[in-house]
Amino acid sequence: MSTGTTKLDVVVSDVVPVNELVTRFHFRRRDGALLPTFSGGAHVVVEMRDGERTRLNPYSLMGSPLDTREYTISVRRDDAGRGGSLFMHRHVRPGMEMVISYPVNLFSLDLRARKHLMLAGGIGITPFMAQTAQLAAEGGNFELHYTCRTASLGTYADVLAERYDRRVRLYHDDRDERIELDRLLSSQPLGTHLYVCGPSGMIGWVRDRAASLGWPAETVHFEHFAAPQPGAPFDVTLALSGRTIRVGEQQSLLEAIEAAGVDPPYLCRGGVCGQCETNVISHDGKFIHNDHWLSEEEHRSCGKIMPCVSRFEGRSLVLER
Amino acid sequence: MAAKSIISRPVYGTLFPQPGKHHLFVADAEGALAISDLAARAPAGFFGDAHIIFIPGADGKHVAALEALKPAQFYQGPSFASALPRLKQTLANAHMGLRLYLAGTEGLIGQAMQAALEAGIDHASIQTEHRGSLARRVQCVHCKGITENVTTQPATCSHCGLLLLVRDHYSRRLAAFQGVCINAEDRSEIPPTEEIFR
Numbered sequence: 001m002s003t004g005t006t007k008l009d010v011v012v013s014d015v016v017p018v019n020e021l022v023t024r025f026h027f028r029r030r031d032g033a034l035l036p037t038f039s040g041g042a043h044v045v046v047e048m049r050d051g052e053r054t055r056l057n058p059y060s061l062m063g064s065p066l067d068t069r070e071y072t073i074s075v076r077r078d079d080a081g082r083g084g085s086l087f088m089h090r091h092v093r094p095g096m097e098m099v100i101s102y103p104v105n106l107f108s109l110d111l112r113a114r115k116h117l118m119l120a121g122g123i124g125i126t127p128f129m130a131q132t133a134q135l136a137a138e139g140g141n142f143e144l145h146y147t148c149r150t151a152s153l154g155t156y157a158d159v160l161a162e163r164y165d166r167r168v169r170l171y172h173d174d175r176d177e178r179i180e181l182d183r184l185l186s187s188q189p190l191g192t193h194l195y196v197c198g199p200s201g202m203i204g205w206v207r208d209r210a211a212s213l214g215w216p217a218e219t220v221h222f223e224h225f226a227a228p229q230p231g232a233p234f235d236v237t238l239a240l241s242g243r244t245i246r247v248g249e250q251q252s253l254l255e256a257i258e259a260a261g262v263d264p265p266y267l268c269r270g271g272v273c274g275q276c277e278t279n280v281i282s283h284d285g286k287f288i289h290n291d292h293w294l295s296e297e298e299h300r301s302c303g304k305i306m307p308c309v310s311r312f313e314g315r316s317l318v319l320e321r
Numbered sequence: 322m323a324a325k326s327i328i329s330r331p332v333y334g335t336l337f338p339q340p341g342k343h344h345l346f347v348a349d350a351e352g353a354l355a356i357s358d359l360a361a362r363a364p365a366g367f368f369g370d371a372h373i374i375f376i377p378g379a380d381g382k383h384v385a386a387l388e389a390l391k392p393a394q395f396y397q398g399p400s401f402a403s404a405l406p407r408l409k410q411t412l413a414n415a416h417m418g419l420r421l422y423l424a425g426t427e428g429l430i431g432q433a434m435q436a437a438l439e440a441g442i443d444h445a446s447i448q449t450e451h452r453g454s455l456a457r458r459v460q461c462v463h464c465k466g467i468t469e470n471v472t473t474q475p476a477t478c479s480h481c482g483l484l485l486l487v488r489d490h491y492s493r494r495l496a497a498f499q500g501v502c503i504n505a506e507d508r509s510e511i512p513p514t515e516e517i518f519r
Contacts, residue, residue: 112441113441185418187416188417189441190415190440190442192417214339214341214342214343216420216445218445219417219443219446
């Protein structure tokens with residue numbers, strides 16, 4: 001078990017196909033007790049025993065935070081990905097026993113906000129399912145703008161439209177519907193907070209426009225589940241545990257460290273939370289920093305690496321781990 | 322700028338032009354100089370989207386310098402209290418994209434920030450710059466009365482008359498430092514009064 005978070009023993013209580021790409025999974029505690037309370041925007045890391053490999057993928061909780069009898073996640077199948085979502089789709093069945101982490105929230109609502117403006121793209125809708133449920137129960141003021149490729153891939157668009165009616169606005173790429181972002185951002189009352197979850201291009205576009213239009217950084221929240229990028233294999237020496245290990249092409253540095261029996265801390269496995277930050281003792285080569293945690297200066301100084309998403313190319317790398 | 326002593330004691334920065342659709346300035350007395358300094362760094366046309374609310378000091382200086390910046394709106398008032406309805410109205414009608422800049426005395430900065438927080442602005446997104454007097458707005462923790470422009474240590478509460486030790490403990494909600502009775506055990510003990518918040 002990792003030092004990152006405490007674990008929960010769960011059983012898969014239901015598996016529901018949602019559309020051609022997305023499947024929903026329901027988890028209940030094996031001992032029948034209530035699951036821990038969470039807040040809208042939280043995620044859990046799901047452990048998958050895939051033969052010799054353990055896959056650990058983070059997924060947003062999409063059920064209402066008011067009902068902790070079960071947790072629900074929605075997984076979009078990525079046929080070109082590293083295999084976690086395919087494992088979920090192909091092998092996870094009702095009745096299966098699994099282990100998930102306690103919920104962690106790196107995308108929480110700022111409840112001081114007068115209004116919550118939410119922008120979702122594709123499967124990025126999942127944290128908003130929980131956040132809207134939480135706000136609706138409290139009478140919170142929110143507005144959700146959701147872009148999807150086609151109506152049939154608008155995961156839960158029908159559910160949201162029925163639940164929240166005019167507070168939800170849908171945009172379909174195939175009908176050439178686009179968010180009028182500048183107008184939307186400039187017409188929000190003072191005290192509005194902005195939340196965006198979706199493809200990295202969308203997050204970048206929204207953050208950039210919001211900053212240009214005078215939205216303070218404190219009011220712009222985003223969630224980015226970057227899967228570790230593949231790359232050339234490399235060797236790394238772990239100074240504290242005295243081991244030299246190989247990081248495979250499809251494996252992240254964090255996964256390789258875990259596979260070597262070292263138990264490093266982690267929370268998001270997506271390069272944003274900072275939990276797995278590791279000091280570099282020495283190196284001869286080039287870092288490929290894929291994280292959003294370290295500053296540009298820290299990237300340049302080569303003194304730290306986020307092993308969940310970043311890689312290395314070169315002759316030698318020694319980490320304090 | 323005052324040194325940071327305890328966590329609640331506000332720390333001020335330097336006004337700097339921010340990207341935004343509208344720019345609202347609230348300043349008193351020498352705070353005008355902070356706006357002039359910002360103007361020197363601002364892009365062309367910056368003040369075309371600006372609104373300045375200014376309370377001149379007793380000497381009445383700096384009005385002309387601010388008017389020369391040609392802000393879209395300029396208001397000059399005799400006191401913060403007289404400017405407050407205008408500030409509240411402006412904030413109530415504002416949209417995201419409004420940036421707020423506060424400059425001058427701590428009392429002015431604190432009270433304008435208080436109005437901004439009530440309007441939903443995050444305190445971290447407000448630019449502040451301290452200029453001029455170090456006089457403090459002090460709340461008596463015993464009678465809750467607020468005394469303006471306190472420059473001495475200790476200070477007499479203008480409401481209940483207790484002799485107060487002016488602390489660095491600051492309340493953002495009240496926009497005031499806390500004053501605690503300095504001679505609660507023996508009222509006849511009167512420590513010397515020094516002017517230290519000039």
